[in-house]
Amino acid sequence: MAEKTAEKKVETKTVKIYIMGKEYEVPSSLTIMKALEYSGYKYIRGCGCRGGVCGACATVYRLQGSYKLNVGLACQTVIEPDMYLAQIPFYPANRAEHVLENMSPAVEEILKRYPEIARCLCCNTCKKSCPQELEAMEYIQAALRGDLKKAAELSFECIMCGLCVSRCPAEIQHYNVAILCRRLYAKYMMPKAEHLKTRVKDIEEGKFDKELSEYVKMDDKQLIGEYDKRDIEAV
Amino acid sequence: MSYPDNMLENIKKIESTRARIVEEAKKGDNFPRLSLEDGEKLLRKYHPDYKDGTKRELKVGKSKGELVPNEFADVIEAYPGIEPGEIDLEQVDYDVDVLVIGAGGAGSAAALTAQEAGAKVLVATKLRHGDANTMMAEGGIQAADKEEDSPTRHFLDALGGGHFSNDHDLLAAMVHDAPAVIEWLEDLGVMFDKDPDGTMRTLHGGGTSRKRMHSAGDMTGAEIMRTLRDEVRNREDIKVVEYEPAVSLIKDETGGCAGAVLQNMETGKFSVVRAKTVIIATGGFGRLHIQGFPTTNHYGATADGLVLGYRAGCSFSFMDASQFHPTGVIFPEQNVGLLITEKVRGAGSQLVNADGEQFVYPLEPRDIESSAIIRECFERKKGIETQTGRIGVWLDSPMIDVLEGEGTVQKEFPAKYRQFMRHGIDISKQPMLIFPTLHYQNGGLKISDDTSTEVPNLYVAGEVSGGIHGRNRLMGNSLLDVTVFGRRAGTAAARKAKEVKVGTLTLRHLTAYAKELESVGIKTERISPMILPDYVGKVG
Numbered sequence: 001m002a003e004k005t006a007e008k009k010v011e012t013k014t015v016k017i018y019i020m021g022k023e024y025e026v027p028s029s030l031t032i033m034k035a036l037e038y039s040g041y042k043y044i045r046g047c048g049c050r051g052g053v054c055g056a057c058a059t060v061y062r063l064q065g066s067y068k069l070n071v072g073l074a075c076q077t078v079i080e081p082d083m084y085l086a087q088i089p090f091y092p093a094n095r096a097e098h099v100l101e102n103m104s105p106a107v108e109e110i111l112k113r114y115p116e117i118a119r120c121l122c123c124n125t126c127k128k129s130c131p132q133e134l135e136a137m138e139y140i141q142a143a144l145r146g147d148l149k150k151a152a153e154l155s156f157e158c159i160m161c162g163l164c165v166s167r168c169p170a171e172i173q174h175y176n177v178a179i180l181c182r183r184l185y186a187k188y189m190m191p192k193a194e195h196l197k198t199r200v201k202d203i204e205e206g207k208f209d210k211e212l213s214e215y216v217k218m219d220d221k222q223l224i225g226e227y228d229k230r231d232i233e234a235v
Numbered sequence: 236m237s238y239p240d241n242m243l244e245n246i247k248k249i250e251s252t253r254a255r256i257v258e259e260a261k262k263g264d265n266f267p268r269l270s271l272e273d274g275e276k277l278l279r280k281y282h283p284d285y286k287d288g289t290k291r292e293l294k295v296g297k298s299k300g301e302l303v304p305n306e307f308a309d310v311i312e313a314y315p316g317i318e319p320g321e322i323d324l325e326q327v328d329y330d331v332d333v334l335v336i337g338a339g340g341a342g343s344a345a346a347l348t349a350q351e352a353g354a355k356v357l358v359a360t361k362l363r364h365g366d367a368n369t370m371m372a373e374g375g376i377q378a379a380d381k382e383e384d385s386p387t388r389h390f391l392d393a394l395g396g397g398h399f400s401n402d403h404d405l406l407a408a409m410v411h412d413a414p415a416v417i418e419w420l421e422d423l424g425v426m427f428d429k430d431p432d433g434t435m436r437t438l439h440g441g442g443t444s445r446k447r448m449h450s451a452g453d454m455t456g457a458e459i460m461r462t463l464r465d466e467v468r469n470r471e472d473i474k475v476v477e478y479e480p481a482v483s484l485i486k487d488e489t490g491g492c493a494g495a496v497l498q499n500m501e502t503g504k505f506s507v508v509r510a511k512t513v514i515i516a517t518g519g520f521g522r523l524h525i526q527g528f529p530t531t532n533h534y535g536a537t538a539d540g541l542v543l544g545y546r547a548g549c550s551f552s553f554m555d556a557s558q559f560h561p562t563g564v565i566f567p568e569q570n571v572g573l574l575i576t577e578k579v580r581g582a583g584s585q586l587v588n589a590d591g592e593q594f595v596y597p598l599e600p601r602d603i604e605s606s607a608i609i610r611e612c613f614e615r616k617k618g619i620e621t622q623t624g625r626i627g628v629w630l631d632s633p634m635i636d637v638l639e640g641e642g643t644v645q646k647e648f649p650a651k652y653r654q655f656m657r658h659g660i661d662i663s664k665q666p667m668l669i670f671p672t673l674h675y676q677n678g679g680l681k682i683s684d685d686t687s688t689e690v691p692n693l694y695v696a697g698e699v700s701g702g703i704h705g706r707n708r709l710m711g712n713s714l715l716d717v718t719v720f721g722r723r724a725g726t727a728a729a730r731k732a733k734e735v736k737v738g739t740l741t742l743r744h745l746t747a748y749a750k751e752l753e754s755v756g757i758k759t760e761r762i763s764p765m766i767l768p769d770y771v772g773k774v775g
Binding site for chain 1 (some may be wrong): 417534574773774
């Protein structure tokens, strides 16, 4: 099965990379994360989901001879020859406390907590340093205009890795602004699900208790009978 | 980089049957679902749980004699890494009402609820707050909140998926609380997918009879996790310590749980937590790589909480049942084992073999779906082989755009689209090559419906617990499990904390456990909890 089929390894080509300036030779097909492990590092920080959604493994790198600073997630980015890399497992970012209950989805609420967004230089460095390629500058500008819907939607795929914060000349904490916008938008601006309210009320009033307790007491034979009787809602 | 030539060649075959298959599906003329009986036969022949030589009986503890996977037995039949003598239990570093071990979905939900019930809460976690499988859950969360649906239907669907082995009381608790949990999350500001009038957009998952899968794009878990984390950070009475896993529970002379020993992973320093009640919410065992399978799980899924709870006197249920998610990535090699959400099939894509033909109903319960894929690849030899020798079948995502219009794949699956585009594969135009991957621990520590355990003052919630899903969990019932039982644990632990008087702290149970290991002749260098897997020097 899986373990047997993976025995056949065809990869032998190796490349040189530089982990925090130190040279290592590793198989060319590896991701940055696996290259570090192959080289002997055991992660404590800088490794989370290993699937590109948690933001733990933000990495910056330059290729030899290039002035350009690149970004990527270590778990998703395949190494390149002569890559000089460093992970940024933690970067300090201010987070304003808030009690959502006492707030409204107004631009003042955002500005009160994160006044520095007004300092945005529109340089777009945040977008260039986003491994998710999000329109970070655009969502900060949307927040500044009080367009929380746009700020929420443009930032939806944010993984809060902090690379934008590390590079912003205006010292904005983009991802914390973004989550506040999303929560305010979802709580106050998206319409509530009426069917959900109705169902919760029915459950609280015990409407399903009798039926449910009957099922709990049924034996397997009765339950299998009920299961086979189900009709399936069309796809 | 994209697919190599031989795979591109095969994709042409897939393209040639696509329109016909979509047309048939539209007419409701799908590949038929298996009967319960045929499903059972398929499982016994092809599911990895039934493979000989992969399990052994536990020799110690409350569940002595039960069969569990070898890799799991290895961490249970291992010695504690600490000597009780090296820790001064009188030097208490944190004195709290409720200690929550683990900061994923269940731990965060528990912390919030316990704090709301008036408790002073400490959350201890091994990585960062939110580094958990909750963050990685993609497709959705089930709740029967629409008119044509009901909690009892949800109950029945989940029970069938679990082959009627689920604990009835636990399952009833979960389906009962489900709509309230969705409402709670909606109120916390989770951006669920909705129609303009607020109606939840819901889909089918494998084994459901009603469309009750709620989602937030294909980042449902991430959206829930970051919202819960954000809310925990708002609460002054909740303190979170990161990079400090619990290495042992602490008891008092009455035998009740009374805290834990934490260890700072960077400095090695131990801390003693005294707590009136303790909640274990540490997740599952994916990183033990059962039977050598790759896994969808996050870095820290090493079964630590199971070790802690078992040594303290809990027992297991269903620890022999592992879930292999049908659709794990097997190409490109860098992404092997990563999850492709079941929502991709919920939205209309089908599994096809090397001939471009269907071989299984796309939304069978996961264990059956996985077994059918294994049969297709290894018995019928209708799989496609990668350059590294992995064999899989196609998940034909472009069918979604054919069915729902161009742009749907990119809109509904932004994270997956991005992940494949990084490797030059456009999943709205090309299929994905998949094979089952280790995804979930169906079993765990035994709990009651208020999450209490056989050990007084010890509560357990989330993947680390067992019984809710029986031998096989349905999609969308894990995000639900962690939030429902996380909340139940927070409430129960905070309530109990009001009446508990903690006695003298002790680690005697560790000494007793080590003695029991010795008495049955287990001589080993293994220590546990494992805390982190070791990939140093490895390519895979």
